[in-house]
Every structure is written in C-alpha cells, then in structure tokens.
Amino acid sequence: MRVQLSSSVLELEPGSTGTVTLTVFNDSSVIAGYNVSVLGADEDWISITGNSASVFPGESCEMDITVMLPRRFPAGQRELQIHVSSRESVKDFELATLNLLVGSFEDLRIRVDPPTVTAGSRAVFAILLENAGNAAVLSQLFGSDDEEALRYRLDPVTVRLEPGEMQSIRAEVSGGRPWFGTPMPRPLTFKADGVELPPQGAAMFIQRPRISRWMLSLAGLLTAITIFAVVIRSGFESVANSNAVDGDLIEAAIADDGPAGQTLATNPGTITGTVESNGGTAISGVTVEIFSAADGETPLSAVSTGSDGTYRLTGLSAGDYRIRANGAGFDTLWFPDSPTHAEADDIKVALDATEDGKNFVLSGQPASISGRVMAEDPSGAMAVLVVAADSIDSDVPAEAQRVEVATDGSFLLADVPSPGFYELIIEKAGFAAEARSVSVRGGQAVEGIEIVLREGVGVVSGLVEGPAGALGNVTVEISDGSTNRRTFTLTTEGDVGTFALRDLPTPAAYTLTVSRPGFTTETLSIVLDDSRSEVDDLRIRLSSALGSIAGRVTSTDGSVVGSALITVTGADVQRTTRSMSATGAYLIADLPTPGSYAVTVAAPGFVSQTQAVELGATDTGNDLRGVNAALAADTGTVEGIVRDDDGNELGSVRVSLTNGDAVFTGFSADVTDQLGRFRIDRIPPGTYTATFTRAGSSTSALLVTIASGLVTEQDVVLAPQASISGQILEDGIARAGSVVRLFKIEEFDTTVLAEVTTGANGRYTFAGLEAPQDYVVAVALAPGSSTLIASEIVSAIPGTAATDIDIDTSSS
Known part of the structure; x- marks a missing residue:
C-alpha cells in the first residue's frame, strides 16, 4: 500500500478544528480494507470519516481526519503519526507524519490579597499571578498610585509562568503617614506586563495617623477604650484569620524571612487532583502545598486551585512526597484525609509520569450569623435559621438553628455548618415573619444583618390543583417588594395541595407566584387591607407543561x-x-x-x-x-442496457456483482419492450466488480460504485457469440438440400444440438454457440436418416465466427 496526506502541516487555533485528507492506494493484487488510527493525540480529539472497507487493486480510497483541539492545548508544534494498517495483516502498515502548528492565546490573571491593609507607614500585600493561557509568559510587575505618594518593593519583580502555573509575589508598600487626623485611604494598582492586555489588580492601603484624636481624651476613658479595643481587635483578627484566602500561600509570599515568589521548576513529575467541599462543591483559591515525605515543616512549592477546584503540582523530581490543602474557612487536611504530616500517605512520583486523582474533600469551619431586629420591642422574637432546600420533603432538616433575640434586638447564630445557603427568618407573635437569604463561606462571620419587624395579621391560603387533582410539593411565593415569603403545598393525606402564608403585613399589595417543574407557572395579584386581611378561598389550577x-x-x-x-x-x-x-x-x-x-x-x-x-x-x-x-435507502441500485457491437439489445445476459464477500445476480430482459435492460436492487454501498456473460460471448467485466439511496446507470457492449458456417459441396459444386447436423464432440452421433438444410448455394450456419467448445459438423445421407456421409471437427472460440468450414461429400 501507499499513503499520502493532502498536507503534512495543519495550523490550528486552540479550541478550533481542522481537517486533512488521507489517500490510501491499493498496490496489491487483491481487494483490501484498511484501519486508520492517529498516534500522539487523545482519541477524543480525533474524528475519522470515509469508506476504506473494500478497495480494489489499483484503486484508492480517501478518508477525512479531523482534529479538534481543546482550549488549553499548549502552543507550538506537535507531531502526530497517522497509522494505516491492512485488515488482512497487521504487519502490513504505513505511517504518515502530520505536524500540528498550534497558535497561542494570552490569559494572564492577577489577584491581590488582602485587597485592603490598614497599617502605619508600611503595608505588605500578596500578589497572586496566574497564567491561564496556553503559552509561557515572562512578566514584570509594577505598583502605582495616582498621588505618587507610595514606594513599592516587589520580590521577585520578574516571573516566568508556564501554562496553568500560579505564583505568589510579595509586595511591600511604604509611604509617609499623617501625624494627626483620621486614617488616610490610598488606592493603588499592581500591574503585570508581558501580554498584550496587561492585567491589573486594585488594592487599598489605609494609613493610620501617628496620633489619633481619641489619644487626647481623658486617661480613664483612654484606658477603658484601650482594653475594649484590644478585645475587639482580637476578635476581628480571629475572624480575619478564618476568612483569609490562601493563607499559607500568602504568608509565604509576604514573610520577611522566607523565599518570596519561588517559581516552580519544570520537571517531568506531576501531581494533579481536585479540592471539593463535603457538599460536593468545587473550592477555588485553596492552597495545595507539597512536602518531602521526610519533612513536614518546609513546603517545596505550592499552588492554588482554579475556579473548578483543580490543582496541578509540576516540576517534581522522582521521589516520595506528601501534600496538604488549606483554605480560608476550611479545616487543613493532609492527603488523603489526615490532620498531620505523620499520618499522611506517601505519593510516589516518577519521571515522565503524572499522579492524578489526588483529591481532597474539605470540611468547612463553623460560621456565624449575627445582626439586629429593628422593632419598638424586639423581646420575644426568635431568629430561625432554615436550610435552603428545594422543598419541604428534602432529606436535609429544614430548621438548622433557633435562638431568642435579645432585648436590644441583637441575635447571634453560632456554630453554623459551612459552607451553605440558608434562610434567616425572624418570627414574633402578632408580626409578619421576615426572611433573608444568607450564603456563608467556610468559617465566615456574617455580620450587620438588620431586619425590620412589621405588624402582620394578613393570611393567604388555598388549594393548588393540576390536571389530575390536588398537587403537593408546589412552591408558593408571595412578595410586596419588602416582605418575601415562601412555602410549599402539603403532601400529607387529606391536606394534599393546601398551603397557608400567615402574619403578612397589612395593608399591602402582594404578588403570589405558584410554580412546579412540569407545570405552567401562575401569578396572581392580592390586596390585603383593613376590609379584607385574610384570603382563604384561593383555588389555583396549574396546566401541564x-x-x-x-x-x-x-x-x-x-x-x-x-x-x-x-x-x-x-x-x-x-x-x-x-x-x-x-x-x-x-x-x-x-x-x-x-x-x-x-x-x-x-x-x-x-x-x-x-x-x-x-x-x-x-x-x-x-x-x-x-x-x-x-x-433514504441504505442500499443502492444498478441498472442499464446490454447491447452487441451493432447496438442491438441483448436478452438473457447474466449480470453479476461481487465485492469479495457477497454476490448479487440478475439477467437482462428478453421481452420486446424491455429487451436488454437489467436492474439489481438492495446492494450495500461500496465498489463492486460487475461481470456480463452469455453463451459464446467473451465475458465483460468492469468496476461499479454503489451509493446509498442512488441508482447507478451502467450500460455495456458484449462481443458477438461464437458461430460456425460454411458450404456443403459435391465434386466442388454446391449441394442444395443437404441436411447438416451439429454435435458436441463428446456427444457425437448421439445428441444433435442443431440441424439445418442448405439452400441453393449449399451454405449452412450455426450461431449462438457455447464457447470454448469442440464441435462436429456432419452431413446426413438424407432427411430423417441417421447415416452420416461426411463430417468435420471444429473448435469454437468465444466471440469468434468460424467461417469457411466447407465439407465435400464426394469423397464419402
């Protein structure tokens, strides 16, 4: 076989597709089929279309090879091998080289953590730089502020990031601080060049004055406030620590005595995995550190998880390692689920190998939710925390926690499982229940929630039905823009489809929305006032969706x-x-x-x-x-007309099609109005050898291609049939009325194939003979007589007329 590509080079952009055509030539003497595969690429990237099942000798077939590159495919050149093998023998194969030229795209991202620092004359930030493109980036970082009042020291200033790498940079910002007055905010920007659109990260440096106004207050008040400030500061530091993003990575970046911004080496060994919460949600921004199996104190390198929770530790020498994941608001965990380095599992890394599937499941540290209820008398109110669920039939308990609101209106819900989504409901008899949706991150302290209680005596209740009757588990929501309430229709026997929304503030105009998957959503307007504070006769019908x-x-x-x-x-x-x-x-x-x-x-x-x-x-x-x-039929049809050299239609010609595995046959018609026509249906697509045969003619053969749902027209001309002719003589003179008989040589004198009587010119003809075949032409003594007076042996050749076979009876 021989193989040839339409182009040996394919230029593609990441995330795009491209196609080349492969031609396979059959140089053998038999019909052959071929298998095609692509080496050096993920099979999910490759699509091969075309028919290579049966290729006749001397013919060729074409196949389209389509390459579909993922978005993050590295830029540069990559060599693929196209492997073509014979289906008859795996040892018979050819290779063709396809060079991929992949374009590059830039996606450099920057994040500053923490975004705000309050300090005196010096502040320290961590800059997290991530290369989300597909080519290496050499970037230099700068800091600037509109007032040009600050000085910047970045370590390192220049970094090189491979695709998918993330690096931390220590940034020290300093500047003159005011002596007196209020804290001075100084907005600043960090910028990373090296790409066409340099990314920028905004930050805020709030400088405290050297002497604040409160320091001039009375000494007794100063002492009290100082003690109080220490307590508050301790609390805020605890909260800040629990909310720090990529804490260990940031500390390593901003530590005065540590190696800042250490670039990860590019070595063969790699460890990959994902980080998820115990609720199955991917966690971004988690620091994954790698340590030697013998040393759990000093990390060798660190990366942060991406938005999909994945991480990738590269540039590793062969050896045993242990890894640790820690993120703001989550418990620190050594792989796979140990609290300490000593209890962690070793991960053996080899050169040119990737250890994947090293996944973490992190539990969130307890969060808290606090705020204040705004009412003339908040005593007796309850703060209820409810798990946000799709329905009251959820497997998750509806009520997570309940506390009583203090007389000053404050409330605190501590030890809240995190991360999670909740609804905070404030309830008090005689007042409308007020709800707020609250989302908490791991270990987060959600503060400053203020909820106003309003007197409420309104009630909206009713029944929800579907085409087949009462519907349970239907979401019923009501809102006037300030008050938002939600409930579900009941599923208990006897109360299916009923709902009630109580303690609604009046007067107010509400919008009631009723919905359930698989049904239409219905919306109603309801007004509650002094004349009608209770609507209890609603009957809502949902149509099938x-x-x-x-x-x-x-x-x-x-x-x-x-x-x-x-x-x-x-x-x-x-x-x-x-x-x-x-x-x-x-x-x-x-x-x-x-x-x-x-x-x-x-x-x-x-x-x-x-x-x-x-x-x-x-x-x-x-x-x-x-x-x-x-x-369309998945088989095809061939039809045509068989003629002789003179253009006359020929009937009873056998037509046969074969591809080596199957044979399809038919005959040309011998009726007057269809003479010479043939048609063969239900032929699977492919290339076939068509042969046309009839007695005494040379067989005609040609290649026919059958396509699904199409009719292939194929006419053919057959050579004349074999024949024998001559003259019967007596003493050299034409003998009229002679009886001439034809026998096969092996049936001589027993079976007469044909008999003719000569005319005045003594001539005879036997046409349409089977050939090749040896015959005997014999002259009978008289009509009806079995006595033969002369004969001649003649060899008939396909498509050939044997003429001048003259027989003289005078010598008999």
Whole structure:
C-alpha cells in the first residue's frame, strides 16, 4: 500500500478544528480494507470519516481526519503519526507524519490579597499571578498610585509562568503617614506586563495617623477604650484569620524571612487532583502545598486551585512526597484525609509520569450569623435559621438553628455548618415573619444583618390543583417588594395541595407566584387591607407543561415506512416509539417544556435521520406536529442496457456483482419492450466488480460504485457469440438440400444440438454457440436418416465466427 496526506502541516487555533485528507492506494493484487488510527493525540480529539472497507487493486480510497483541539492545548508544534494498517495483516502498515502548528492565546490573571491593609507607614500585600493561557509568559510587575505618594518593593519583580502555573509575589508598600487626623485611604494598582492586555489588580492601603484624636481624651476613658479595643481587635483578627484566602500561600509570599515568589521548576513529575467541599462543591483559591515525605515543616512549592477546584503540582523530581490543602474557612487536611504530616500517605512520583486523582474533600469551619431586629420591642422574637432546600420533603432538616433575640434586638447564630445557603427568618407573635437569604463561606462571620419587624395579621391560603387533582410539593411565593415569603403545598393525606402564608403585613399589595417543574407557572395579584386581611378561598389550577412531538415516516419515494424506531432525546429525558405499519405516523408525548430535543428515526434498510427541534417555544407551542422523516435507502441500485457491437439489445445476459464477500445476480430482459435492460436492487454501498456473460460471448467485466439511496446507470457492449458456417459441396459444386447436423464432440452421433438444410448455394450456419467448445459438423445421407456421409471437427472460440468450414461429400 501507499499513503499520502493532502498536507503534512495543519495550523490550528486552540479550541478550533481542522481537517486533512488521507489517500490510501491499493498496490496489491487483491481487494483490501484498511484501519486508520492517529498516534500522539487523545482519541477524543480525533474524528475519522470515509469508506476504506473494500478497495480494489489499483484503486484508492480517501478518508477525512479531523482534529479538534481543546482550549488549553499548549502552543507550538506537535507531531502526530497517522497509522494505516491492512485488515488482512497487521504487519502490513504505513505511517504518515502530520505536524500540528498550534497558535497561542494570552490569559494572564492577577489577584491581590488582602485587597485592603490598614497599617502605619508600611503595608505588605500578596500578589497572586496566574497564567491561564496556553503559552509561557515572562512578566514584570509594577505598583502605582495616582498621588505618587507610595514606594513599592516587589520580590521577585520578574516571573516566568508556564501554562496553568500560579505564583505568589510579595509586595511591600511604604509611604509617609499623617501625624494627626483620621486614617488616610490610598488606592493603588499592581500591574503585570508581558501580554498584550496587561492585567491589573486594585488594592487599598489605609494609613493610620501617628496620633489619633481619641489619644487626647481623658486617661480613664483612654484606658477603658484601650482594653475594649484590644478585645475587639482580637476578635476581628480571629475572624480575619478564618476568612483569609490562601493563607499559607500568602504568608509565604509576604514573610520577611522566607523565599518570596519561588517559581516552580519544570520537571517531568506531576501531581494533579481536585479540592471539593463535603457538599460536593468545587473550592477555588485553596492552597495545595507539597512536602518531602521526610519533612513536614518546609513546603517545596505550592499552588492554588482554579475556579473548578483543580490543582496541578509540576516540576517534581522522582521521589516520595506528601501534600496538604488549606483554605480560608476550611479545616487543613493532609492527603488523603489526615490532620498531620505523620499520618499522611506517601505519593510516589516518577519521571515522565503524572499522579492524578489526588483529591481532597474539605470540611468547612463553623460560621456565624449575627445582626439586629429593628422593632419598638424586639423581646420575644426568635431568629430561625432554615436550610435552603428545594422543598419541604428534602432529606436535609429544614430548621438548622433557633435562638431568642435579645432585648436590644441583637441575635447571634453560632456554630453554623459551612459552607451553605440558608434562610434567616425572624418570627414574633402578632408580626409578619421576615426572611433573608444568607450564603456563608467556610468559617465566615456574617455580620450587620438588620431586619425590620412589621405588624402582620394578613393570611393567604388555598388549594393548588393540576390536571389530575390536588398537587403537593408546589412552591408558593408571595412578595410586596419588602416582605418575601415562601412555602410549599402539603403532601400529607387529606391536606394534599393546601398551603397557608400567615402574619403578612397589612395593608399591602402582594404578588403570589405558584410554580412546579412540569407545570405552567401562575401569578396572581392580592390586596390585603383593613376590609379584607385574610384570603382563604384561593383555588389555583396549574396546566401541564408537558408537550409532544408527532410526524410521519416515509421513504424518499413517498412510500410508508412502518415499525421505524423513533428516539427523542433531551437534556434529562429519552423517549422511544415506533411508526405505525399502515400510515407511518408516530406520536411521543409527556416531554418537558420548554426544551431542545433531537429526533432520530431509524429503520432496517434505510439511512438513519436526526433533526433538532425546539419544544415549548413561543412560535411552536407545546405540541409540535409535522416532524416528518423521509428516509433514504441504505442500499443502492444498478441498472442499464446490454447491447452487441451493432447496438442491438441483448436478452438473457447474466449480470453479476461481487465485492469479495457477497454476490448479487440478475439477467437482462428478453421481452420486446424491455429487451436488454437489467436492474439489481438492495446492494450495500461500496465498489463492486460487475461481470456480463452469455453463451459464446467473451465475458465483460468492469468496476461499479454503489451509493446509498442512488441508482447507478451502467450500460455495456458484449462481443458477438461464437458461430460456425460454411458450404456443403459435391465434386466442388454446391449441394442444395443437404441436411447438416451439429454435435458436441463428446456427444457425437448421439445428441444433435442443431440441424439445418442448405439452400441453393449449399451454405449452412450455426450461431449462438457455447464457447470454448469442440464441435462436429456432419452431413446426413438424407432427411430423417441417421447415416452420416461426411463430417468435420471444429473448435469454437468465444466471440469468434468460424467461417469457411466447407465439407465435400464426394469423397464419402
């Protein structure tokens, strides 16, 4: 075999696709098939299309090789090998080289932590620089402020980042501080060059004055405030520590005595994994440090997890390591789930190898939620923390914690599991329950929540029904812009579908929204005032939000295709049915709307067909009709006319097609109106050898290509049949009325194949003879006589007329 690429170089941008054509030539003497694979690339990146099943000797086939690069594919050149092997022998193969030239894109990101520092004349920041592009970046960092009042010292100033690497830089900012007055905010910016669009990170340096006004107060008051400030500062430091992002990484970056901004080496060994919360949510910004298995004090390097929670430790020599993950608000963990270095598992790293799947599951440190209830008399109010769940039937307990509000209106919910999403509800008899949605990070102290209590006596209640009766687990929400309440219809026997929203402030105009997946959403306007503070007779009906798809399946010629398999596939649903035998019609119902669906129709003997439809769109509605399919046959047809050299149509010619595995046969017609015509149906696509044979003619052979659903026209001309002719003589004179008989030589004098009587010129002819074949031409004594008076042996050759076979009877 020989192989050839349409181009040996393929230029691609990350995230794009490109195609080259591979041609395989069959230099052998037999029909051959080929297997094609691509070496040096992930199989998910490669798509190969084309027919290489049967290639005749001296012919070739073409296949399209499409390369689909992921977005983060490294820039530069990469060599791929196209491996083509024979299906008859794996030892028979060829290689072709394809060079990928991958373009580069820049994505350099910067983050400053902490974003705000309050200090005297000097502040220290950590700059986290991440290369999210696909090419190495050499970047230099700068600091600036509009007042030009600050000095900057960055260590290191210049960094080189490989694709996917993150690095921390220590930034020391200093400047003259005021003697008296209030703290002075100084906004500043850090900038990283080396890319076309340099990223910038904003920060704030708040400088405290040397002498504050409170220092001039009375000594007794100063002492009290000082003690109080120490206590408060200790508390805030604890909160700040628990909320620090990438704490260890930042401390390493800003430590005065540590190596700042150490760049990770680019060595063969690699460790990868993910970091998730115990709720299964990816955690970004977690510091993952790597240590020697023998030393748990000094990290060798560190990285931060990306937005998807993944990390990658590169540049590792062969050896045993242990890794640790710590993030703000989460418990520190050594891989896989140990609190100390001594109890951690070793990770053995080899050169040119990646240890993946080193995943962490971190538990959040307890959080807290505090605030104040604004009311003339908040005593007796309760602060209730409820887990945000999709329904009251959730497996998660609805109420997480309940505390009584202090007489001054303050409340504190401590030891709140984190991270999590909650609803904070303030309840008090005679007042409307007020709710706030609260999201807490690991170990976060959420403070400063203020909730105003309003007197409430309003009630809205009723029943929600669907097409089949009362509906449980329906979300019922009410809002007037200030008060927002939510509940669910009951699922308990006897109360299914009922709901009640109580303690609503009045007077007010509310919007009531009722919703459940699979049903339409209904919205009502309700006014509660002194004349009517209770609405308890609501009866709300939700219509089904399910839709259907219907159509008809036929062949391309319009005939019905029954029992075709119809598959409708959506995001979370798949339905199947079959078309009706008599009409080809089908219907698939109970499809969630709105939604995008793929409708695939398949039937034996036909090419499958897929089309995309939108269900529930404003212009189509929930019930989509006319989604028809006209299927093309997955086999083809060959037809044509057989003629002789003079253009005359020839009947009873045997037509045969074969690809080495299957044979299809037929005959040309011998009826007057279709003479010479032939047609063979239901031939699988491919290349075939077609042969045309008839007695006495040379066989004609040619290559025919069959395509699905198409008719291939192929006419052919056959050579004349074999024949024998001559003259019967007596003493050299034509003998009229002689009886001439034809025998096969092996059947001589027993079986007469043909008999003719000469005319006045003594001539005879035997046409349409089988050949090659030896015959005997004999002259009988008289009509009806079995006595033969003369004979001649003649060899008939296909397509050849044996003429002048003269026989003289005078010598008999």
